[in-house]
Amino acid sequence: MSALASLYPQPLWQWFAEICAIPHPSKHEQALSQHIQQWAKSRQLNIVEDHVGNLIIKKPATPGMENCKTVVLQAHLDMVPQKNADKMHDFTKDPIDAYIDGDWVKARGTTLGADNGIGMASALAVLGSTDIKHGPIEVLLTVDEEAGMTGAFGVQPGMLEAEILINTDSEQEGEIYMGCAGGxxxxxxxxxxxxxxxxxxxxxxxxxxxxxxxxxxxxxxxxxxxxxxxxxxxxxxxxxxxxxxxxxxxxxxxxxxxxxxxxxxxxxxxxxxxxxxxxxxxxxxxxxxxxxxxxxxxxxxxxxxxxxxxxxxxxxxxxxxxxxxxxxxxxxxxxxxxxxxxxxxxxxxxxxxxxxxxxxxxxxxxxxxxxxxxxxxxxxxxxxxxxxxxxxxxxxPGWKPNPDSAVMAIVNQTYQDIYHKEPVVMVIHAGLECGLFKKPYPDMDMVSIGPTIRYPHGPDEMVNIKTVGQYWQLLLAVLERIPAKA
Missing domain, CATH: 3.30.70.360 (Alpha-Beta Plaits)
Known part of the structure; x- marks a missing residue:
């Protein structure tokens, strides 16, 4: 795991190494949840565990950005537990054996959990930072996304104050998601x-x-x-x-x-x-x-x-x-x-x-x-x-695209300014939680981004190291551009 923690961006990869070390398959997220809660309390961050096990962590704005709109960074706590038949591994007890293979991070014989561990790590890294410019931040970490979306179904009105939600569960750098399938x-x-x-x-x-x-x-x-x-x-x-x-x-x-x-x-x-x-x-x-x-x-x-x-x-x-x-x-x-x-x-x-x-x-x-x-x-x-x-x-439900999304426009323009090319604005054939969040928060403006993850939900799952850095740069630049409250 120490090798992972040396990758760029170091705060994100350090968190991902910790996530890999703590078993967290669907319906068995308690140990990871407790680890995060203890860490947040040690940082004097406001943290609440709701009635279904979701975590809501809040961090004040950095100086000068107090009037910006509040942003939710959202990820899910659980991972898909899949392994090869010849692999001896108990997902409820054993850590993920992650390793670097050239341009990719993989796991030996099991799913890696980059879905959605990288997104979760990025949100936690923002919470722990002292040098990232941002307005008021809320981090929502949901339970049981992969096996029933229990956490997303349990999100209640009034839990969140934010006007904008950035979902971190997408799996292709260079693509911005504005809609998803229901199921x-x-x-x-x-x-x-x-x-x-x-x-x-x-x-x-x-x-x-x-x-x-x-x-x-x-x-x-x-x-x-x-x-x-x-x-x-x-x-x-x-x-x-x-x-x-x-x-x-x-x-x-x-x-x-x-x-x-x-x-x-x-x-x-x-x-x-x-x-x-x-x-x-x-x-x-x-x-x-x-x-x-x-x-x-x-x-x-x-x-x-x-x-x-x-x-x-x-x-x-x-x-x-x-x-x-x-x-x-x-x-x-x-x-x-x-x-x-x-x-x-x-x-x-x-x-x-x-x-x-x-x-x-x-x-x-x-x-x-x-x-x-x-x-x-x-x-x-x-x-x-x-x-x-x-x-x-x-x-x-699915997440219906909103072509007039203000946060989509910010992410799109920010990507072009950083990488001098247009991103692909997409709808994904997967069950992102955004559609469920629209019920308690119908006016919340949402977008989904992430690094390149190949073969999620299988033992060949891998995440591209370079694109994790690109995703991180985009996320931080977007947070810095969040506009003031109306």
Missing amino acids: VDAEFSIKAQWQNVPANSQAFQLNIAGLKGGHSGVNIHLGRGNANKLLARFLADNAAKLGLHIASFTGGSLRNAIPREANVVLTVANDKAELLQQQLADYQQLVQLELAAVEPAINFSLTSIAAPTKVLQADVQQRLINLLNVCPNGVMRMSDEVAGVTETSLNVGVISTSDSSIQVLCLIRSLIDSGREQVQGMLSSLAQLAGAEVKFSGAY
Whole structure:
């Protein structure tokens, strides 16, 4: 971590090193929250923890800027806990093993947490500074952004005094975000009914691994393989003709991450075991050919295991396979208004099997409510056809762009003055918290900026060191240009 703390800007990277050292996956942010609270109190900063666990920290203006509009610097406390299958790591106990690799900071075998640890570190660095010019500052650090936006939903009117909010959760230097997608969780459930394992059969675990995964919004348009869908496709083609019997289907770990790994426990008649291996080898060759440009490391494996105690009844198994094979996944529609941006998408994120049911958790995202509602309707129809139940929960609104935003104009002009080129003003296909903040603070002027982060929500996550410095310079220059109160 000491190597990170030597990077520019040093105060930001020092904080990021501390953040990496304290476990903080979604719903387990308490240790990091306590560390920040103790630090803020030692600096005589006004800090409050609200009823859901959000932190609000306030710092007075530097001399001469007392009349400037108050600004909220906003980030989230939690990180996505994803790791490679061969990595021994407990996100609730173990620190992130971050390291410098050329122009990038990465983590060994796990997500890095640059999403949104860099943004959080920048806000804390501003709070701790003595030489940065700024008006009154409020820092809002929310909980559970990655697993349900609990913190953003919990923000109440009157907690904040600011007129301007700068969200630090964007992931591309040179782009300024003025809008984002909303979303809703969709959970299918098929009632499990079981039968005895057929006689004269062998048991195997069928695995898929080596996929890139990534953010189910930012990376959804890249055409990466979805482990759940790829296994479902194989089963749809081979389960009936090979007489396969499924004991369990498990895949993915988060509804907002493209699943990189999945596995099925199954049985097959002794005289069909060799044919199963051949069919899988042929399928792997086919998929490797189809996805060669985006998934060069994809790998299927078939491992002999002890026989399960039971397998799904044939009709339940067929309904599950049909549902997974037919369920839409990926980009549903590209935006007509913002070139190159996904408008509506669906991620078949997590599959789990219990004694009572098989559950499939998806995340629908859309820039427009009608797009989200259309996909909800599609999934409702699919559930009826497959004899499944589907429930929708956790809906959150998108952030509607405001082309007349004053803070957007300030950030845009400041970027041009520093770097002598125009930034790209964008809408992002991800669930920034700004849309939720608009309910308690409808008049708050908002913008989102950040450094370049690649492959968030997966173990390949990395942040570009140079762009962290550029983001920091932009943030400080914007704070210095915040206008006086009306």
